[in-house]
Amino acid sequence: xxxxxxxxxxxxVDSATSAPSTQFDDWANFADNDIMQQQSSIQAEEAxxxxxxxxxxxxxxxxxxxxxxxxxxxxxxxxxAAIRRTRGDGNCFFRSFMFSYLEHILETQxxxxxxxxxxxxxxxxxxxxxxxxxxxxxxxxxxxxxEQMESVLQGxxxxxxxxxxxxxxxxxxxxxxxxxxxxxxxxxxxQKRSEFFEPFIMGLTNAxxxxxxxxxxxxMGEESDHVHITAISDALGVPIRVVYLxxxxxxxxGVSVNHHDFIPADSDLPSASGSKTISPFITLLxxxxxxxxxxxx
Amino acid sequence: xxxxxxxxxxxQECSRDVEKSGIKVTPKSDGCLARLIGTIPGPSGTPYEDxxxxxxxxxPDGYPFEPPKMHFATKVWHPNISSQSGAxxxxxxxxxxxxxxTLKTALLSVQALLSAPQPDDPQDAVVxxxxxxxxQTFVGTARYWTETFAKTSSLGVEEKVQxxxxxxFPEAQARNALEAVGGDENLALEKLCSG
Numbered sequence: 001x002x003x004x005x006x007x008x009x010x011x012x013v014d015s016a017t018s019a020p021s022t023q024f025d026d027w028a029n030f031a032d033n034d035i036m037q038q039q040s041s042i043q044a045e046e047a048x049x050x051x052x053x054x055x056x057x058x059x060x061x062x063x064x065x066x067x068x069x070x071x072x073x074x075x076x077x078x079x080x081a082a083i084r085r086t087r088g089d090g091n092c093f094f095r096s097f098m099f100s101y102l103e104h105i106l107e108t109q110x111x112x113x114x115x116x117x118x119x120x121x122x123x124x125x126x127x128x129x130x131x132x133x134x135x136x137x138x139x140x141x142x143x144x145x146x147e148q149m150e151s152v153l154q155g156x157x158x159x160x161x162x163x164x165x166x167x168x169x170x171x172x173x174x175x176x177x178x179x180x181x182x183x184x185x186x187x188x189x190x191q192k193r194s195e196f197f198e199p200f201i202m203g204l205t206n207a208x209x210x211x212x213x214x215x216x217x218x219x220m221g222e223e224s225d226h227v228h229i230t231a232i233s234d235a236l237g238v239p240i241r242v243v244y245l246x247x248x249x250x251x252x253x254g255v256s257v258n259h260h261d262f263i264p265a266d267s268d269l270p271s272a273s274g275s276k277t278i279s280p281f282i283t284l285l286x287x288x289x290x291x292x293x294x295x296x297x
Numbered sequence: 298x299x300x301x302x303x304x305x306x307x308x309q310e311c312s313r314d315v316e317k318s319g320i321k322v323t324p325k326s327d328g329c330l331a332r333l334i335g336t337i338p339g340p341s342g343t344p345y346e347d348x349x350x351x352x353x354x355x356x357p358d359g360y361p362f363e364p365p366k367m368h369f370a371t372k373v374w375h376p377n378i379s380s381q382s383g384a385x386x387x388x389x390x391x392x393x394x395x396x397x398x399t400l401k402t403a404l405l406s407v408q409a410l411l412s413a414p415q416p417d418d419p420q421d422a423v424v425x426x427x428x429x430x431x432x433q434t435f436v437g438t439a440r441y442w443t444e445t446f447a448k449t450s451s452l453g454v455e456e457k458v459q460x461x462x463x464x465x466f467p468e469a470q471a472r473n474a475l476e477a478v479g480g481d482e483n484l485a486l487e488k489l490c491s492g
Contacts, residue, residue: 033366036363036391040359040363133397134310134399136303136306136307136310137396137397137398137399138397140300140303141396173298176362180362180396180397183395183397184397187397214393214395214397215393218395218396218397218398219392219393219394219395220362220395220396221392
């Protein structure tokens with residue numbers, strides 16, 4: 001496991017010990033760095049992909065695969081026109097959510113929604129402060145998200161087009177910041193309502209809800225499940241539909257595609273918008289391990 | 298690009314409660330914010346008590362999305378820290394890092410690692426084996442290393458520089474060497490001799 005390459009470059013690291021030991025310089029660190037380097041190059045490759053495709057491309061992917069999946073894709077194509085693929089780096093749920101939400105605002109120019117979510121974002125900021133987070137650890141991420149939201153509203157000097165939104169979403173210096181904003185919001189919400197979330201967190205033996213957030217919500221690349229989605233939907237007051245494409249079949253004979261709507265818990269909405277039924281404008285396609293964006297017909 | 302504005306804020310925040318935490322982060326002599334020195338007091342009730350440990354910090358380009366690189370500049374005898382290179386085996390410095398963490402919280406975790414060694418996930422196999430098989434010897438060695446390498450208070454910096462100058466090293470070089478090894482005169486001497 002010793003890595004002989006590049007050790008000279010680290011010469012000063014071990015200047016304190018005698019000469020022969022310089023061979024052992026930092027080799028453990030070096031292996032870690034190698035792994036991290038490889039990881040980031042894979043991520044860079046993945047970053048190039050956010051193509052928008054008709055749903056038929058999904059069918060093509062499974063052409064020689066399971067018939068259940070092909071049947072389900074057929075059912076899906078009755079309702080959905082297209083899929084937008086998100087890079088698969090563990091942040092796919094948050095990236096899908098980000099793009100979908102900003103695209104929705106761009107298309108609807110719904111200023112009331114922007115005002116509503118801003119109030120929720122302020123609430124999230126307070127949550128983090130009351131949990132003891134230092135402002136500077138999260139303020140940049142909050143600011144960047146609010147900036148993106150302003151820029152998809154047209155009529156401002158720095159308004160952006162749909163194409164520009166796609167470019168920004170691919171730009172890690174924007175996209176990663178927004179993902180991190182969502183991770184903060186999610187973590188804050190889970191900790192604020194830890195009693196509610198605790199029973200839903202799987203494998204939480206010998207760990208607290210706070211530890212779960214530190215290890216499975218806040219680090220980049222940690223995948224999202226029901227707990228994360230429920231938390232962010234509640235915190236921001238944004239309903240989300242997740243359509244499940246897996247091999248499960250139902251006994252009634254006909255093939256159907258399951259979906260679950262995450263509807264924000266009303267009690268946590270400071271500006272509850274009356275009694276009108278909320279239907280999600282964000283639809284994500286879940287295949288085990290990955291989320292993409294679905295476009296209804 | 299390193300987010301230097303954030304690093305700046307982190308340094309301010311850290312210096313604000315240095316009295317309480319005992320944890321210090323300062324830029325290295327060249328003043329570049331990508332290379333820093335962290336200082337942690339050895340936790341009481343451990344063989345590291347009363348020691349002052351210097352940790353060399355290098356910020357990667359992707360900071361705060363990538364973890365800071367840290368290793369001990371002060372020699373330390375601990376199952377999860379290489380006795381040779383000072384490399385630290387700690388999850389938050391690897392895949393469990395998050396931009397929600399800071400240099401200070403990372404150093405606090407390093408300090409916590411000193412209190413709670415994880416010999417089953419060792420960085421230094423020799424130390425880990427000793428920890429598991431002969432705990433008393435481990436404690437003795439760790440304490441001896443603390444006494445030898447992590448106590449800087451015996452002499453002031455000027456006195457140490459003076460001592461090295463008396464041995465025949467140019468003052469500027471002696472000062473640099475002391476700074477590079479975190480003030481330990483023995484290490485500085487080794488550095489001067491090997492360099």
